[in-house]
Amino acid sequence: MKTIHSKTYLYFIVSILALLASFILSLDIGPVKIPVIDVIKSVLAQFGIYGNVKLSDYIIVTQLREPETIGAAAVGASLGVGGAVIQSIFRNPISEPYITGVSSGATLGAVLAIVFGLTIFGILTLPLLAFIFAIIVVGFVYTISIRNGRAPPLILLLSGIAISLFVSSFVALLLYSRPRYINSLFFWLLGSLSGISWSDDYIVAPLVIFTSVALFFMYRQLNALQLGDVYARSVGINVERSKLISMGLTTVSVAACVSISGLIGFVGLIFPHVSRMIYGGSNKYVIPSSAILGATFLIIANDIAHMIIIGEVIPVGIITGIIGVPFFMLLMTRISKRGYYNA
Numbered sequence: 001m002k003t004i005h006s007k008t009y010l011y012f013i014v015s016i017l018a019l020l021a022s023f024i025l026s027l028d029i030g031p032v033k034i035p036v037i038d039v040i041k042s043v044l045a046q047f048g049i050y051g052n053v054k055l056s057d058y059i060i061v062t063q064l065r066e067p068e069t070i071g072a073a074a075v076g077a078s079l080g081v082g083g084a085v086i087q088s089i090f091r092n093p094i095s096e097p098y099i100t101g102v103s104s105g106a107t108l109g110a111v112l113a114i115v116f117g118l119t120i121f122g123i124l125t126l127p128l129l130a131f132i133f134a135i136i137v138v139g140f141v142y143t144i145s146i147r148n149g150r151a152p153p154l155i156l157l158l159s160g161i162a163i164s165l166f167v168s169s170f171v172a173l174l175l176y177s178r179p180r181y182i183n184s185l186f187f188w189l190l191g192s193l194s195g196i197s198w199s200d201d202y203i204v205a206p207l208v209i210f211t212s213v214a215l216f217f218m219y220r221q222l223n224a225l226q227l228g229d230v231y232a233r234s235v236g237i238n239v240e241r242s243k244l245i246s247m248g249l250t251t252v253s254v255a256a257c258v259s260i261s262g263l264i265g266f267v268g269l270i271f272p273h274v275s276r277m278i279y280g281g282s283n284k285y286v287i288p289s290s291a292i293l294g295a296t297f298l299i300i301a302n303d304i305a306h307m308i309i310i311g312e313v314i315p316v317g318i319i320t321g322i323i324g325v326p327f328f329m330l331l332m333t334r335i336s337k338r339g340y341y342n343a
Contacts, residue, residue, distance in 0.1 A: 008285065011278055015289060019073070019296045026069045026299050027061050029306055034060065071196035072302045073295040074205045075257040076267055080294025081212045082250045083268030084275065084286045088226040089243055090153045093331070096268035097254040100160045100247065104167035105137030106130040106258040107189065111171050114184050127259035134255035137167060142247065150240055153229070191264035191317025193302050200260045211253040212291055218246055219283035226281070264317045266324025267294050273331055
């Protein structure tokens with residue numbers, strides 16, 4: 001692991017400033033042009049700091065644009081932290097939160113809600129079913145991975161892949177038998193932040209903050225786990241309890257985000273690695289920096305999704321995929337030359 005030097009705090013400050021800048025600039029993007037200074041005034045007016053704001057600007061910024069931007073930040077942060085945690089548990093450089101089955105489970109819940117017209121929870125039926133099925137699938141993956149009271153990382157990884165493929169096949173069967181619903185699921189399957197409301201943010205954002213803080217305080221256990229279960233036990237870590245708690249927190253956070261944004265790839269893969277390149281291997285720095293970088297990236301990606309085709313908003317998952325694949329290839333080259341945690 002790299003030695004953390006005095007520039008660490010400077011890097012964090014720059015990252016936070018970049019996040020704030022991307023947040024403000026994102027609120028300025030849209031068909032109605034609003035000066036940046038008026039965007040800032042509208043944001044401050046929510047806290048009673050600045051009262052002289054044009055009503056139309058205030059409504060556009062705070063009711064139409066801000067919920068989506070906050071949602072992007074929450075989803076990006078959750079995927080970034082989740083990626084750092086999952087990579088530490090599995091000790092696998094190409095792991096991300098979806099490898100545990102959370103994405104396939106959420107997809108199944110959403111498809112069932114749409115295909116069968118379920119409305120048992122009213123307008124919250126789709127996100128709630130996506131969340132519930134994501135939790136169920138990950139819980140099943142963990143349960144079938146237990147061997148002699150332990151869940152070896154390799155068995156967890158293979159079980160996650162197998163169950164994800166099985167659930168995805170079932171989803172494909174449902175869509176094939178009812179093709180008229182494909183368009184309804186198109187944006188959800190490709191990932192979209194359009195339509196995120198304050199009611200979504202009020203639930204998801206606090207959940208992401210709570211789970212991220214809890215996982216940050218587990219950084220010592222995660223550092224030990226990424227050096228292997230044998231080493232972790234040798235330094236007094238309760239390996240299975242640490243895995244269960246960290247995977248549980250990650251699953252709850254990512255499942256909640258996927259339930260409102262759909263499937264957005266590569267964020268959980270890219271930014272833990274970027275963080276390790278900057279700060280070294282310790283999760284004390286990787287977890288918070290992955291959250292900041294993931295949030296910043298997804299805000300920017302969502303802005304690109306709004307701007308790339310005039311008058312249209314393309315799924316943000318397309319943008320993250322276009323950026324993520326080249327990075328993935330560069331990452332593989334780096335790993336083949338230098339190894340993973342020495343990168």
